[in-house]
Amino acid sequence: PIQQDLAGQHWVITAGPTMEAIDPVRYISNHSSGKMGYALAAAAQARGASVTLVSGPTQLDAPQGVKRIEIKSAEDMLSACREAMVKPADVFIGAAAVADFRMKEVASQKMKKTGDSDEMQLTLVKNPDVIATLSQENTAKCMVGFAAETQDVIAYAKSKLERKGLDLIIANDVSRTDIGFNNDENQVTVLSKDQQWTPPKESKSALAIELVELITQYQSTK
């Protein structure tokens, strides 16, 4: 049996893509499968934490014993997280791939091809940064983000750690086709302000167990 040492703690974890409507039938999204975030939710729950999983659209079943809240857009994700953390959570993990932009105005009817132009322009506006907002609002004692990067992975991750006010950031090289988005395996580097850890490449579920342990150890030193 797994030790229930996280009993009494509340962890809030985001997972999957967001889906930003263009019109009633189209949307902007990305390749996140939710596997990484769901594995983290299962690993924290297995150690006794009460887990709220705020999830974009995925093919996955909610892990046993985890409370899942399903959302579509980044704005909905932010509201659902705030609601889950009215009482501050112990840990927040942002594993979701949140769309940085949404339509300025969602068309109320299906957009039509116009006969006279081969081009089409969509006007987008910035979405709220879910994790940076929650971090500013002190909604969790320990804030953990991911950084999906295709180049200068560590440097960009470090700057996100600072800019978004996080305790830890999990840097993911998404230029590699053998890890990251939609794969069953992943390899990451975890960074704090002054330390860094690189667990081996392994299944997302094995990695999630190690990440939950790392976060738990970091929490105890805070």
Ligand code: PMT
């Ligand atoms: O879902 P899988 O297929 O298993 O793939 C896992 C993953 C590659 C999606 C995951 O490991 C990962 O890297 N997730 C973060 C993806 C991402 O959007 O990274 P980012 O570098 O753009 O964002 C940095 C951090 O800010 C993330 O914690 C993200 O959740 C958060 N963010 C970003 C934009 C935004 N508007 N709001 C946010 O909260």
